[in-house]
Amino acid sequence: MDRIPILKMGEYLLVTIQADMHDRLAMTLQDDLTEQIVKHRARGVLIDISALEMVDSFIGRMLGNIAGMARLLDAETVVVGMQPSVAITLVELGLSLKGIRTALDVEKGMEGLRLALGNGNAAG
């Protein structure tokens, strides 16, 4: 069965979502991520959606679910790399992804996670 790979980097988990994610794959990612957060005692989750050419209400809901579940497990989530055309479409669709931290790219996302976790001055 296909799975979206989850990479561990220190206390963070990194996920890059491929362009053509079908719904079952999204559901699997949700389950896998919650497991991995607990297993690795992760404090932050970074989800790169720069390859996504559209975000519909299902994917939007999945991102919200992940952020919500991660928060309950004491981890912060940041979604990075949304394409401008995707952002325009999402707002028109009626989805503003409230409660989801976003950043323009991976670097800014990591910075945001560090700040959110209160170790903004820590190296690496």
Add this chain to the structure above:
Amino acid sequence: MLRVERSDIREIRTSEDVVAVRQAVRREAVAVGFNLVDQTKIVTASSELARNTLDYGGGGTVAIETVLNGVRCGVRLIFEDQGPGIANIELALKDGFSSGSGMGLGLGGAKRLSHEFEIESETGKGTRVSIVRWKG
């Protein structure tokens, strides 16, 4: 008068088919000359409607068409299923209404992302949703 230039009918039976519909709609939108934002809007609308066809209609078909109306050209998508139908269309179009896995933005969202939107549904017979987005 609306003229159909090209039509491609696809089955929607699995969540992989929903992805294939998105890809086919993207190709059609590119062929018609949509800019990136317009492509993204119609692809997103197609994803919402294809999922509805699969999840609530029990599967069905979509016709992906290039249409001409005088000098305007656009993409029309017609989703059809023989599922249980929608008892209250007005309610189903409201944001926040959901009987399933989404956020309740499927129908209303697809309508907002389209220039023309028509829905016909009969309880026990099925649902037909047709949208058009014109080239900007």
